[in-house]
Amino acid sequence: MSEIPYKIYLSENEIPSAWYNVRADMKKKPAPLLNPGTGEPLKAEDLYPIFCEELSKQEMNNDDQWIDIPGEVLDFYKMYRPSPLVRAYCLEKALGTPAHIYYKFEGNNTSGSHKLNSAIAQAYYAKKQGLKGVTTETGAGQWGTALSMATAYFGLDCQVYMVKVSYEQKPFRREVMRTYGATVTPSPSMNTNVGRKINEQFPGTDGSLGCAISEAVEAATTQEGYRYVLGSVLNQVLLHQSVIGLETKAALDKIGVKADMIIGCAGGGSNLGGLISPFVGEMLRGENQYEIIAVEPASCPSFTRGSFVYDFCDTGRVCPLAKMYTLGSNFMPAPNHAGGLRYHGMSTILSQLYDDGFMKATSVKQTDVFAAAEQFARVEGILPAPESSHAIKVAIDEALKCKETGEAKNIVFGLTGTGYFDLVAYQKYNDGVMDDYIPTDDDIAASLAQCPKLG
C-alpha cells in the first residue's frame, strides 16, 4: 500500500495540451439544439449573437476528438493545475474497507471548484475575439467567482447577475467577485427590460436563476462588445472540463491502477462530464469497461425521475431547446443547499450516454450527504462542498459494500470543491435542523407535462 503516495501529482508538462471531445467517439451523438420558435436544429452561426464564435463552434463540434488548449489558457492552468489525485488512505482506514479510494481534488484554487477550468477558456476566447467583456448569472456563486478570476486575468469586464436572495445571503461570495473586479448586480435588477418587468410584476421578489439568465443574456446582446457565458450544461463546458478526467487517467496510469468505478455528482453535468469523458471514450471505443455512477440530490433528480425529452434550458424559455433528462423547465427545486445541483435538466451529452447505458445514476438525501461530508472532513482534512459531498456519500457506500464482499475495488470519485462558503448549511446540519426535501410524483408529472411536444 505504502508505495502509492497520498497525493499523486503530475508535473506541469503532463497537463493535457488538448481537450478531449467525447462526442467524436459517440456513435449516437447528442441530439442537436433546436430553435425554440421554429423547432429547426441550430447552426453555430445562430449562436454568434449570444456566444463567442469559437465557443459556438466548439458547442456544435461532434467530430474532432481533440481540440488544442491555447497556450495562454495552459499558462493559467499552470497556476493551479495539475490538481492532485489523492489516495484516501485515512478514509479507507476509518471505514475498514479493502477498497482503494481515490479522489480528484479540484478545490485548491480561489474559486473553490472546478469551474475555473472552463471560465479561463471562455474568457480567453472572448479576449481573442476582441470583446470588451462578458455577462453571466450565478446562483451559489462558484461560477461567478471563477469567471471573475478569469476575466481579471485577461483584463475583461465581467458583469454578474446574482440571484437576489443569494446576493443578500452570500455576501462573501459577492465580495470575492468584487475583489476580482467584477460588477455584481442583484437580479432581478433595474438594468434590463426583463428585470424591470419582473420587478414591476413581482415587487420584492427574491429572484431566480431563470430570471438571472434572462437578464445576463439581455445585457450581453444589448451592449456592444459583450457576449454571454455559462458554466455548465453546455457541450463546450464539458469539453473544457475534460482536463479533470485526462489528468485523473494519467495519474492512475502512472501508478498502474485501473479504476473499477468512477463516481461524480451531477447537476448540469460539467464536473461529471469532465471527469468521466476519457473513461467513457475507452468504453465507446470498446477498449475498456468501467462502472460509472452519477449522483444527484433527491430534491432534484433529473436522471432518476425525469424524462429524456426536448425541453427549454431556462425557466424563462428564451434559450434553445435541448434533448435531455429533465424535470421540466418550470420545476422548482426545493431549497437544497447544494446550489450547484439545483438544475432541472442535464447536459445533452450525459443524457445520451445515460440513455445508452454507459452510466448509472442514483439520488441521495441531503442529510445523508452532510453526514458523509462531516465524516470525510474529519479523516481526510478537506471540508468538502455540498455538491461534491454527493459523490463522497456514494463512494463511502460503495466502499462499505466492498467491506461486506471483501472486494478490493478501485473507487475513484470527483471532489469538485470546498465548502468554505457553505457554512450556513453546515451550521443547519450541526444544529440538527436540516430538512430533506423530496418532490412527489405529482410535482414532477405536473412540471413534465409542460415540456414542449417535440422530438
Add this chain to the structure above:
Amino acid sequence: MSEIPYKIYLSENEIPSAWYNVRADMKKKPAPLLNPGTGEPLKAEDLYPIFCEELSKQEMNNDDQWIDIPGEVLDFYKMYRPSPLVRAYCLEKALGTPAHIYYKFEGNNTSGSHKLNSAIAQAYYAKKQGLKGVTTETGAGQWGTALSMATAYFGLDCQVYMVKVSYEQKPFRREVMRTYGATVTPSPSMNTNVGRKINEQFPGTDGSLGCAISEAVEAATTQEGYRYVLGSVLNQVLLHQSVIGLETKAALDKIGVKADMIIGCAGGGSNLGGLISPFVGEMLRGENQYEIIAVEPASCPSFTRGSFVYDFCDTGRVCPLAKMYTLGSNFMPAPNHAGGLRYHGMSTILSQLYDDGFMKATSVKQTDVFAAAEQFARVEGILPAPESSHAIKVAIDEALKCKETGEAKNIVFGLTGTGYFDLVAYQKYNDGVMDDYIPTDDDIAASLAQCPKLG
C-alpha cells in the same frame, strides 16, 4: 525563465523527517522564561501542569539541532504537504520587474493556514501522553480550526474558547470547528471561575484574547486529562513550523536558486520563524547571507516601535514572563483585520535574532496591505489572508525597487493562508470604508511603562 515551473513541488518523501531547532545554532540563546511570582527561570517540569511533557521539553530545548518528526505526524503532513513553492510569474509580469518572486503557499488545507503544522504535532503529543483532550483560545479562528482538525484526526476532545465578539461575528469559522467536533465556547463564559468573574464585573463584555487564554488555561488545569495548547509565540511552535522553511530551502535548491531576500509577516512569529529558520541557521553558522524582513501592521508594531524587555505573554498576567520585543501586555491593538497579527509581543527567538541584527523589520498600513492583496489576487489567482498580505505588500515594494535598479533579485515570501473567512474586511476595502489605525508614541509609552522591571 520557462525552465522553472510555476509550482515547484517536492515529492512526499522529501517532506523533512526532522524539525530544525534554530536555537541550537544561536550563540546568544533566547532569554529563558521566568516565573512571574519569583522571577526565577522556569524548568521544563514547571510547565508540565499546563503543557504536554514532550512539548514542555521542546520548549526548553536549546541544544538539539534536529528533532525527529514522529511517523504519525508525518503521515498527516502527507495529506497536505509538501506545500508548493510558487514562482509568481504573473505578478512579475504585472509589475514589470526583473526580480524573480517566489512564495511558499501554506493555505491549501482546510484550516486555511500554516497553523496545522504545529496543531497536528501538539495533538499527537497530547494523544501520546494519554490525554483526553486539549483546550485553547482562538481569536480570528485559524488556530482553533487547525487544532480542531488535528484533534479530530487523533480522536481527542477539543475545547476552544473563542473571543465572544469573534464568536458572533465569525459564525462560519465557528461552524468549521464544530464540523470537526470541537466544542466552541464564547469567552468570557460561565464555564470557568475567571469567566464568571469577568462576566460579573463587565456584564455584556465582548471578551478579549487575554481573557480567553485565562479561561482555556483554567479549563486545562482543572479537568483531569487535559492540557493547554497555543498556536504561536512559543519556541515549540516555531520548531514545528520549521517544515515551512526546510521545504522552501529544498525546493530552491532543487531549481538551483539562492534566495536574496526572505519576507514574512510577523504577529507572534510562528510563520516567520518557521520560514526563515534554516536560512538563519546558515547565517548563524557563517555559511551564507540573506536579507530577512519581518513585516508587521502599523497598528501593532512590536519590532519597529516596541522595547526588548521582559514582559507578560498575556493580558491577564498569569503566564510566564518572556524577554521579547513588546508593546506592553496591556497594549490594546486597534481593530486591525489581520487578527493573527494583533499580538503585543513577539517570539523570544525572533526577538533575539532581531536584536542581534539577523533580520530587519518594517511596518505597513492596512489599506496598503489590502491594495497589495487585491493586486496579487487578480494576477496570481489566490485570495490571500490579510496577515499574509503584509508580506505581499513588502515583496511588491521590493520588486518595484528592483525595477528601478535593474537588479534580478530572488525574492521569497511566505503566503501563510487564504482569506475566505476575511471577506468582511475585503468588503470594507472594496467599499472604501477601511481605516488605518496607528498608535501614538504616547499610547505605546504608557503601555510599555507597565512592563515589569526585570532583566
